[in-house]
Amino acid sequence: MAIHVTTSINAEPVEFLCEADDTLVHVLRDTLNLTGTKEGCSTGDCGACTIVLDGRLACSCLVLGVEAEGKSIETIEGVATPGALHAVQQSLLDHAGLQCGICTPGIVVAARALLERNADPSEEEVRYWLAGNLCRCTGYDKIIRAVLAAAQDLREAAS
Amino acid sequence: MRDAVTNRFKVIGTRSVRPDGIEKVTGQANYGADYSLPGMLWAKVLRSPHAHARITSIDLSAALAMPGVHAAITSDVFPDLKAGMEDSGEGEVDFHDLSCNVMARDKVLYHGHAVAAVAATSERIAEQALAAIKVDYEVLPHVVDIGVAMAADAPVLHQDMFTVGLAEPAAAPSNIASRSEISQGDLAAGFAQADIIVERSYRIPTAHQGYIEPHACVVSVNQDGQVDIWASSQGHFMVRDYTSKVLGVAVGSIKVTPAEIGGGFGGKTTVYLEPVAAALSARSGRPVKMVMTREEVFRATGPAAAGIVNVRIGARDDGKLTAMDSEVILDAGAYKGSPAATGARCMYAPYNCDNRRTVALDVVTNTAKTAAYRAPGAPQAHLGVECVLNEIADSLDIDPIDLRLLNAVDEGDRAFFGAKYRAIGLKQTLEAAKAHPNYHRPLANGQGRGVAVGFWFNFGLQSSATINVHEGGTVAVITGNPDIGGSRASMALMAAEALGVPLETIKPHIADTESVGYNDLTGGSRTTFASGWAVINAAEKIVESCRQRAAALWEVDVETVSWADGAAVCAGHDPLTLAQLAAKADVTGGPLTASASLNAKGAGPGFAVSLCDVSVDRDTGKVDIISFTALQDVGKAIHPGYVEGQMEGGAVQGIGWALNEEYIFDSQGRLENPGFLDYRMPVASDLPMIDTVIIECPNPGHPYGVRGVGEPPICAPMPAVTTAVNHAIGAHLTTLPLTPERVLAALDSL
Amino acid sequence: MPTVVLTGDLRRYTGLGEQGQIEEVQVQALNYRAVRRELQAMFPLLEDAVLDKYGVAIDGVMVQTPLLETLEPDSELVFIAKIAAG
Structure with missing residues (x-):
């Protein structure tokens, strides 16, 4: 039997119906048409479906739709403001930090969360923070450089 | 030629932002699973629970009777195609085998082999319906190991x-x-x-390409038989043509719109889902969507071939090679067609040696049909030759790069595969490796260094492009190769260069199968080379047309009109820019548009060198990569950032294959690790920065000197890593991956 | 006279030397069709179906459309087994 869920996605109130065992990534993608969140494995191993749930990073394939009740969800669709990319997004473009781009939404959401907590991460900190986000194209090199550069951009903008 | 090529560019070689970048960093880009249509059904595939069995009966009736189920099929709905190899552009395909791999006929040949499929109003109902399909099997003995499969008493897959x-x-x-x-x-x-x-004899495991995007498609078949497909692939013309064969439907009745592709590496060069979805759509009268699970991707889509590579090499005391003899045995999976012969043609390509032989064996096993994986066959074959060369260098106390320089091929030498080399950059690349600071970093105790060379032919083949110049002077560049790693950026750069206009005025597009001429796959490192060449040719036609139009406006002979910096120029007249000419298109001959198609010859081979330093934990056997340097002759780097990206990505895939990645089968032939947790690909914290060195020895066979980039990067890492580990622990490990268990066992046995 | 290089398994059809040995033959032909006709006159087992399975390199350049190519008197045409790519 479908369950009614009231939640917030990217600061907008949202209601949806889902079955008790529907994952949040399926609700986001197939019910709400928020297809920016990607599904690469359904087992929490690849990070392509990374979202922010009540301020914490989560794999939306490991969260049930019903668990969104009363919570606040942030997805890739909410990262850029109209006309302005987030520093991580711009930096990924500037550093050729994506090839096929399927992992990119998850990387952006995860890297933004890192920089909100740590304005000046070391290379090692970035590598461990993103260890849950698989990328098969880039070998990570340019992603790591892009995140470090974005951190610097944000620090300079703040000072 | 070299200097002329290197110095004449204005935008080529710059690190521009890719034209499709914003869609991809904001989540707006649509990949295979992101498409949906009104009234769409979801389809799921029933897969074999046995590694080898005869199908004695399939009963779909209970599934078809379920509410919400609209269609169910077995392979009976597909024509029984004649066996035999057919030319399909980049290699030969047996469409009988391909059809049987899409859905089994008579026998299942691997655990996970598709047996039947159901389309229903939801994924949930489709999955429930699969459970209601009754299949009777007569289980047969199976074999998953190529060594065992070659034995005289092995179970035979194909009588x-x-x-x-x-x-x-x-x-x-x-x-x-x-x-x-x-x-x-x-x-x-x-x-x-x-x-x-x-x-030495080397064993290489089955590895998966590991693209993060599972295979996905949406297919709609209309009442009039028109088949519309939206799918993620390395070539939508391939999807059209292969689907046409499997369905027995004319190519002209199928249109494929390419989705963005979330990685392929060779694994998306065939079809699995599209014919199934089409058959279900035709029967239900509704659009059908299919998305594989990660487990299905691992179990049933083409991994890279496992291999046994036996190598025997002789050299004189001075390092000159006197004889090379090798056997390359590669796993095709359930149906013939491993890249053994291709690997065998690559393995000696970097070297001169008067006396040599390769024997290539293509072996079938009860495992998923293998597919291409970046320079198919070459990494496995190079592993053997390069590791043995390093052992010879050690024994003779010769620097391993010097040993290679002594034997390296150069322009005019006959390649082992037959043709004579034109300009190649192998020696330059080796010299750059020798001069690199990473090659001179002192090694600590427990560390080891390895060096290796890799080779790939690079491909030409068929490509098409259309250029439309808009009023206002903006330019649409339309090609037909899915952009797997930034090729829109290289198409835009080449178009801007050829037209002499600002890069910002160019917008590249990838068109469906009806909106641009035919294109072979995005593969073989051919897209920037061949599709780029089509773009250059189309741009030159635009320039020619512009000169004629300007000449008409000025009432001068066209021979007096030249083209410079995006404008027609003639003494005594103000230049007419592309935008000005576009504005007058209606009165000078109509729309300013041009198309070009070619079957590109002159692809130039690429050589790569890997330098790797590792550190081995003697207590746990864990190997850490502490330094990795990828050097490669790329001809001309159109966008250096994406060229480096190919080199870095290929290096890390090679590192993963060397250290972690392998298919593990249980005694029943079932894959035990069909997920990213247990099939462990490298993650960010496993790696250091990858240092890259781009060598540019222009390909004399391309107007801009392009060779192709994507495949050589995976050819040399496995032997470089293996040699580094062996140097670190003083062993001769020959079985990959070099897991902590294997390294510990080697340490214990010393 | 142009040189034709027959590599690998093509030798099975020529009866020249050991299987697998690379062998060169001289031809009078100055285009690809004529090369094939001359080879087939020399080695009747080299049927169209056999040669069609091979790619062609002329003077070191892999050629996808050999029917359109002409040869120089000092040209070298190599039959190379077709390869598949990723």
């Missing part, structure tokens, strides 16, 4: 398969699909001249 290429026709069916041999000179004499001979 009609007789080894091709034997001196005498085969008397009995065999799992060895073919044997091919190339040799030159006198092996016995060559080994007799050798002061040192090293012989």
Whole structure:
């Protein structure tokens, strides 16, 4: 039997119906048409479906739709403001930090969360923070450089 | 030629932002699973629970009776295609095998082999319906290991398969699909001249391409038989043509719109889902969507071939190679067609040696049909040759790069695969490796260094492009190769260069199969080379048309009109820019548009060198990569950032294959690790920065000197890593991956 | 006279030397069709179906459309087994 869920996605109130065992990534993608969140494995191993749930990073394939009740969800669709990319997004473009781009939404959401907590991460900190986000194209090199550069951009903008 | 090519560019070689970048960093880009249509059904595939079995009956009736189920099929709905190899552009395909791999006929040949499929109003109902399908199997003995599959008493997969290429026709069916041999000179004499001979046997595991996007498609078949497909692939023309064959529907009735592709690496060069979705759509009258799970991707889509590579090489005391003899045995999976012969043609390509032979064996096993994976066959074959060369260098106390320079091929030398090399950059690349600071970093205790060379042919093949100049002077560049790693950026750069206009005025597009001429796959490192060439040719037609239009407006002879910096120029007249000419298109001949198609010849081979330093934990056997340097002759780097990206990504895939990645089967032939947790690909914290060095020895066969980039990067890492580990622990490990268990066991046995 | 290089398994059809040895033959032909006709006159087992399975390199350049190519008197045409790519 479908369950009614009231939640917030990217600061907008949202209601949806889902079955008790529907994952949040399926609700986001197939019910709400928020297809920016990607599904690469359904087992929490690849990070392509990374979202922010009540301020914490989560794999939306490991969260049930019903668990969104009363919570606040942030997805890739909410990262850029109209006309302005987030520093991580711009930096990924500037550093050729994506090839096929399927992992990119998850990387952006995860890297933004890192920089909100740590304005000046070391290379090692970035590598461990993103260890849950698989990328098969880039070998990570340019992603790591892009995140470090974005951190610097944000620090300079703040000072 | 070299200087002329290197110095003449204005935008080529710059690190521009890719034209499709914003969509991809904001989540707006649509990949295979992001499409949906009104009234769409979801389809799921029933897969074999056995590694080898005869299908005695399939009963779909209970599934079809379920509410919400609209169609269910077995392979009965597909025509039984004639066996035999057909040319399909970049290699040969047996469409009988391809059809049987899409859905099994008579026998299932691997655990996970598709048996039936159901379309229903939801994924949930489709999955429930699969459970209601009744299949009876007669289970047969299976074999998943190529070494075992070649034995005389091994279970035979195909009773009609007789080894091709034997001196005498085969008397009995065999799992060895073919044997091919190339040799030159006198092996016995060559080994007799050798002061040192090293012989080793290497085992390489099955690895998966590991693209993060599972296969996905949406297919809609109309009442009039028109088939519309939206799918993620390395070539939507391939999807159209293969689907046409499997369905028995004319190519002209199928239109494929390419989705963005979330990685392929060779694994998306065939079809699995599209014919199934089309058959279900035709029967239900509704659009059908299919998305594989990660487990299905691992179990049933083409991994890269496992291999046994036996190598024996002889050299004189001074390092000159006197004889090379190798056997490359690669796993095709359930149906013939491993890249053994291709790997065998690559393995000696970097070297001169008068006496040598390769024997390539293509072997079938009860595992998923293998697919291409970046320079298919080459990494496995290079592993053997490069590791043995390093052992020879150690024994002779010669620097391993010097050993390679002494034997390296150069312009005018005949490649082992037959043709003579034109300009190539192998020696330049080796010299750059030798001069690199990473090659001179002192090694600590427990650390080791390895060096290796890799080779790939690079491909040309068929490409098409159309350029439309808009009013206002903006330019649409339309090509037909899915952009897998930034090729829109390289198309835009080449168009801007050829037209002489600002890069910002160019917008590249990738069109469906009806909106641009035919294109072979995005693969073989051919897109920037061949599709880029089509773009250049189309741009030159635009320039030619502009000169004629300007001449008409100025009432001068066209020969007096030249083209410079995006404008027609003629003495005594103000230049007419592309935008100004576009504004007058209506009165000077109509729309300013041009198309070009070609079957590109002159692809230039690429050589890569890997330098790797590792550190081995002697207590746990864990290997850490502490430094990795990828060097490669790329001809001309159109966008250096994406060229480096190919080199870095290929290096890390090679590192993963060397250290972690392997298919593990249980005693029933079932894959035990069909997920990213247990099939462990490298993650960010496993790696250091990858240092890259781009060498530019322009390809004389391309107007801008392009060679192709994507494949050489995976050819050299496995032997470089393996040698580094062996140097670190003083062992001779020959079985990959170099897991902590294997490294510990080697340490214990020293 | 142009040189034709027959590599690998093609030798099975020529009866020249050991299987697998690379062998060169001289031809009078100055285009690809004529090369094939001359080869087939020399080695009747080299049927169209056999040669069609091979790619062609002319003077070191892999050629996808050999029917359109002409040869120089000092040209070298190599039959190379077709390869598949990723």
